[in-house]
Amino acid sequence: MKDYTHEEIYTIVGKKDKTASITFKYNSDSSKRFGQFVTVVFLYTQKEREELDQLVKKSPFSKHGNLKVKYLAGNLSKKQIQELELEGINSSDISTIDYFVHDPKNTFHSKDKRTVKSLNIPIRTSSKGGDYDWIYGFQKKLVTDGIGLTPMGRCFYLAMKFYFEPDNLSEEEVQEIYPNGDLIMKEEVEWELFKIKYQREELSQEEKKKCALMFKKKQEESKIILNKYLNESGSSLKKLIANNIEQAAELLIKVEHFKDIKLNVMGSFPIYLDVERYLHVYMRHVEEMQVNKHFEHKDNFQWNEKDVTFVMQEVINQINDEVQEFFKLNPGKRYSRYGEQSIYFQGDYYTVHIEPTGRISTFHKNRKNS
Incomplete structure (x- = not known):
């Protein structure tokens, strides 16, 4: 009975993230640890994926050893599932690999922008602040x-x-x-x-006056914050108004009306973007919000601006349990995932640094060698 190689597994199921039903060889170490059958998706770091892209161009295929997998269905214990993700299975233990012929759309090798399929549901709001x-x-x-x-x-x-x-x-x-x-x-x-x-139409005249002053103050603060990040882009609010007043107005409106963006759903530690980190991430890595070519050396998100928050939420919710546990055990320390620990989502690997408060410090798509 032949032994599967890493290159062969990558070619038939790994490259396109296909769901694989694996049968182990009788009495193999993997069959003893995980049973005769498992349904999985193979996991790769960005470095491993790029190395395999080169190895599959050479013959004969010859690489053997452990491959990490994500367990999808069955009755394995939490400990066994963790072993599959952290240690993996030996490719030489595999007897057969079954999979659907239909190719899922893996976008690791694509440079096109991706889209999120959304369903817009109209919501009726109550009058006079009833909501x-x-x-x-x-x-x-x-x-x-x-x-x-x-x-x-x-x-x-x-x-x-x-x-x-x-x-x-x-x-x-x-x-x-x-x-x-x-x-x-x-x-x-x-x-x-x-x-x-x-x-709710309950503001007194004195409160209206104070509210107007606060609004004016917030407008000035918004200009200062936006100008700070435009300066980092090699521009300024004054320059942008002169060169592209529509973009200047759009950015200023975004800042004035900004509300913290919470990226996780559960947990006592919120993971979020405030206005400063929003501008830091979006003005560097979101094409629609770049005002010049100052950050052209950085990799952009391959998503439209309106979908970037969704992508960030999906990435963060993959690691939320881990982040919650980290901050519980390490108060005052920053959480980081980068390099080989980068987080994989729909064809891209992401670097994430989170401050002890839960505020995003860094969030960007990794550069690819291919």
Whole structure:
């Protein structure tokens, strides 16, 4: 009975991420550890994939040894599944590999932009801020369940609780709302409170005046933040207005209306982009948001701007359990995945660095050699 090589496995199922039903040789080490059959997808680092792209051009195929796999179906224990992903199976233990002839679309070797198939469902909103009732109930459930909120999300929650249940604020929440121990509310919380009261048509004349001043201040802060990242691109807000006023206006609007982007769903540690990291990532790696060729040496996301957040969420949710455990055991340390530990998603490998607060520090698609 022949032994499968790494090159052969890569050619028939690995290169295009095909689902493979594997039968092990009788009495082989893999059959003893995992049973006679497993259904898997083969896992490769970017370096391994690029090396195999070169090896399959040579003959005869000769590479043997362990290959890591992701277990898809069956009754294996958590320990056995981890062994498959961390240690893998010996290619010489494989008796047969069955797979569908239909090719899944693996885009590792494609330079085209990818698209996300989405279904737009229209949502009716209630008049006079009526939706805040159920939004507060939902946010309250998240907090009760220990789900972490982003900094802006936390301020929004505190503003809603101050509005709906001021008598139920905990001592900790009161300290967050009034951080200086006086009756001056934290500006970010007050801004969210004003937005709620504006929607519900409850702002007093004094509050309207203060709200207008805060809005003007936020506009100026937005210009400063945007200008900072335009400077890093070798431009400035003044230059961009002169050369491309439409793009300048579009970027400024994005910054003025920006809300923290939460990338994970579950866990006490939120993983998110604030406006600064959003500009850092998008203005370097998203083609539609680049103002010149200053970052042309960097690899762009092969996704449209509107889909990049979805891609980041998918990548982060692959590692969310690992990130939660890391921050629990290593408070104050940065979490990183790069190089051979980069995260694979739909044909690309991604480098990710996350600050101890959960804020994204770095997120980009790795450069390919092929």
